[in-house]
Amino acid sequence: MKSEFEHFQEQHLTHLNKYLEMYLSRLNGEQTLKDAMFYSVSAGGKRIRPMLILAICNETKRKIDEDVYAVAGSLELLHTYSLIHDDLPEMDNDDLRRGQLTNHKKFGQAIAVLAGDGLLTTAFECIGNTKLNDSIKAKLMTALAKAAGPQGMVSGQVADIEGEKKHLTLAELQLLHQRKTGALIAYACDAGSLLGGVSTEQQKEIHQFAMAFGLAFQIYDDILDVVSTEKQLGKAVHKDQFEHKNTYPELMGLDGAYHQLNEALFKAQCSLKSLGQLGMKTELLSGFLDYFARRKNK
Amino acid sequence: MKSEFEHFQEQHLTHLNKYLEMYLSRLNGEQTLKDAMFYSVSAGGKRIRPMLILAICNETKRKIDEDVYAVAGSLELLHTYSLIHDDLPEMDNDDLRRGQLTNHKKFGQAIAVLAGDGLLTTAFECIGNTKLNDSIKAKLMTALAKAAGPQGMVSGQVADIEGEKKHLTLAELQLLHQRKTGALIAYACDAGSLLGGVSTEQQKEIHQFAMAFGLAFQIYDDILDVVSTEKQLGKAVHKDQFEHKNTYPELMGLDGAYHQLNEALFKAQCSLKSLGQLGMKTELLSGFLDYFARRKNK
Numbered sequence: 001m002k003s004e005f006e007h008f009q010e011q012h013l014t015h016l017n018k019y020l021e022m023y024l025s026r027l028n029g030e031q032t033l034k035d036a037m038f039y040s041v042s043a044g045g046k047r048i049r050p051m052l053i054l055a056i057c058n059e060t061k062r063k064i065d066e067d068v069y070a071v072a073g074s075l076e077l078l079h080t081y082s083l084i085h086d087d088l089p090e091m092d093n094d095d096l097r098r099g100q101l102t103n104h105k106k107f108g109q110a111i112a113v114l115a116g117d118g119l120l121t122t123a124f125e126c127i128g129n130t131k132l133n134d135s136i137k138a139k140l141m142t143a144l145a146k147a148a149g150p151q152g153m154v155s156g157q158v159a160d161i162e163g164e165k166k167h168l169t170l171a172e173l174q175l176l177h178q179r180k181t182g183a184l185i186a187y188a189c190d191a192g193s194l195l196g197g198v199s200t201e202q203q204k205e206i207h208q209f210a211m212a213f214g215l216a217f218q219i220y221d222d223i224l225d226v227v228s229t230e231k232q233l234g235k236a237v238h239k240d241q242f243e244h245k246n247t248y249p250e251l252m253g254l255d256g257a258y259h260q261l262n263e264a265l266f267k268a269q270c271s272l273k274s275l276g277q278l279g280m281k282t283e284l285l286s287g288f289l290d291y292f293a294r295r296k297n298k
Numbered sequence: 299m300k301s302e303f304e305h306f307q308e309q310h311l312t313h314l315n316k317y318l319e320m321y322l323s324r325l326n327g328e329q330t331l332k333d334a335m336f337y338s339v340s341a342g343g344k345r346i347r348p349m350l351i352l353a354i355c356n357e358t359k360r361k362i363d364e365d366v367y368a369v370a371g372s373l374e375l376l377h378t379y380s381l382i383h384d385d386l387p388e389m390d391n392d393d394l395r396r397g398q399l400t401n402h403k404k405f406g407q408a409i410a411v412l413a414g415d416g417l418l419t420t421a422f423e424c425i426g427n428t429k430l431n432d433s434i435k436a437k438l439m440t441a442l443a444k445a446a447g448p449q450g451m452v453s454g455q456v457a458d459i460e461g462e463k464k465h466l467t468l469a470e471l472q473l474l475h476q477r478k479t480g481a482l483i484a485y486a487c488d489a490g491s492l493l494g495g496v497s498t499e500q501q502k503e504i505h506q507f508a509m510a511f512g513l514a515f516q517i518y519d520d521i522l523d524v525v526s527t528e529k530q531l532g533k534a535v536h537k538d539q540f541e542h543k544n545t546y547p548e549l550m551g552l553d554g555a556y557h558q559l560n561e562a563l564f565k566a567q568c569s570l571k572s573l574g575q576l577g578m579k580t581e582l583l584s585g586f587l588d589y590f591a592r593r594k595n596k
Contacts, residue, residue: 027448027449029453029456032456033448037448085412085415090407111456113411114459116415117383117415117447117455118447118452121443121447124422124442127440128440128444134435134436137439138435138439139432142425142426143426146423148419149419150328150331150419151326154412158330162330
């Protein structure tokens with residue numbers, strides 16, 4: 001029998017994908033650019049980040065209307081930009097992503113850089129075009145820029161590249177991941193809190209959940225690179241190992257990595273318990289944690 | 299004797315550069331990234347785009363405070379990102395910019411992509427961090443994203459690349475330039491109008507001025523590539539010609555290009571005259587037009 005989370009995901013994934021397709025098709029720009037942007041956005045994936053926003057809105061009884069889809073969708077646009085640039089020859093140099101050719105393999109390197117630039121920029125436009133009040137718009141755009149920019153994700157990327165030359169300590173690796181993956185996941189949850197209009201106590205606890213979930217997410221990503229096949233992940237595997245990247249399994253072995261994963265999951269569960277005590281429904285957020293038991297691809 | 303415009307420029311250029319240095323130094327991120335971002339931002343240039351914002355604020359008696367510098371500075375951050383990505387090997391493949399090595403030549407291609415991404419993203423953060431009211435913040439960020447993204451500058455870039463394979467008509471070339479260069483210049487003037495709180499009539503006329511100025515700016519850029527030396531421009535010259543890029547001189551000869559330039563300048567002057575009739579001071583904006591007579595480098 002399907003869980004509440006699976007029902008929710010099924011229902012909203014279709015709507016979200018339609019929203020993204022419509023948003024991109026309506027942009028008044030060069031067709032080649034739009035094709036390249038849509039190619040990567042439509043490559044699928046679980047849409048974890050936007051789903052977190054939608055789930056928190058649902059749990060807080062915020063009506064999931066077009067504006068909420070726009071905020072959720074804008075995060076997927078921005079996340080997709082990061083994947084396109086990450087795959088570039090000068091970065092990770094990947095040929096496959098989600099089982100299809102990476103953007104630069106399909107459209108060439110110049111268009112891939114610009115498709116990434118376009119997605120990043122239009123993520124802000126997408127929020128700006130909503131009918132949300134200006135205060136919420138300004139807060140969302142500022143928080144998104146902080147999470148994705150040089151104080152967040154972009155610094156995580158740089159730390160990742162710089163880290164290839166040296167062994168990081170656990171604290172350094174945690175900071176790297178907090179910026180590279182954690183910042184956008186925390187933004188997703190903060191955005192959900194903002195749209196849902198939760199109390200300050202709830203907002204803090206949702207943020208704690210996000211931090212723990214984001215960490216678990218990245219550790220699991222590192223583990224999957226070691227234990228999966230290319231077919232399961234839809235992209236090259238064992239690359240981290242081969243390139244001696246700084247990962248949890250590399251730093252503390254596979255058992256150590258699983259231990260860290262379980263610790264992060266425990267923290268996330270504690271936050272959910274606290275949220276329950278604060279009067280918030282948490283079935284859907286709890287559903288996100290099942291992901292670590294059954295995930296087959298990104 | 300120095301003109302009012304030259305006095306103004308001298309006074310505010312120093313402040314603006316200090317603001318940019320302070321803003322970047324305070325970011326809590328990886329040092330390598332911050333160095334790469336600052337390297338290109340501090341390479342100089344006339345700062346035409348932020349200066350337009352400052353000039354309109356000055357003419358409308360808007361106090362030029364820290365918030366105005368932030369809005370002006372954020373546009374320079376974003377403009378600098380576009381130059382860094384534009385210079386990449388997969389794009390224009392330039393080694394020199396403003397007389398110094400391009401970002402990727404200095405820091406490597408991966409860091410250059412990320413420095414560009416960081417500058418683009420933090421431009422929005424920079425506006426979001428001001429004390430301006432939320433309505434103005436939201437309007438500025440939305441307009442900036444529209445001007446810089448797939449409905450503006452990024453589409454211009456793609457059209458430029460696609461255009462290398464074919465001859466464009468004058469109308470197509472104008473659309474290309476309107477997006478590639480014009481959109482950000484129009485944004486600068488619109489932002490100035492918003493900060494200055496001008497009337498609707500004045501706002502429309504300032505926008506008209508921006509469109510004409512932006513067009514003149516791009517035509518002059520095309521002309522300079524033909525008539526200048528590398529030393530004068532601080533970057534490689536005659537590349538457009540060599541690569542049969544779609545430019546005004548390529549499409550209609552040098553005389554034809556000068557004719558189009560003068561036509562655009564005439565339109566800009568007409569707008570300034572109308573603005574004067576609408577009760578606005580225009581000495582500073584007029585000073586921007588002198589630029590076309592004495593400009594030596596970007």
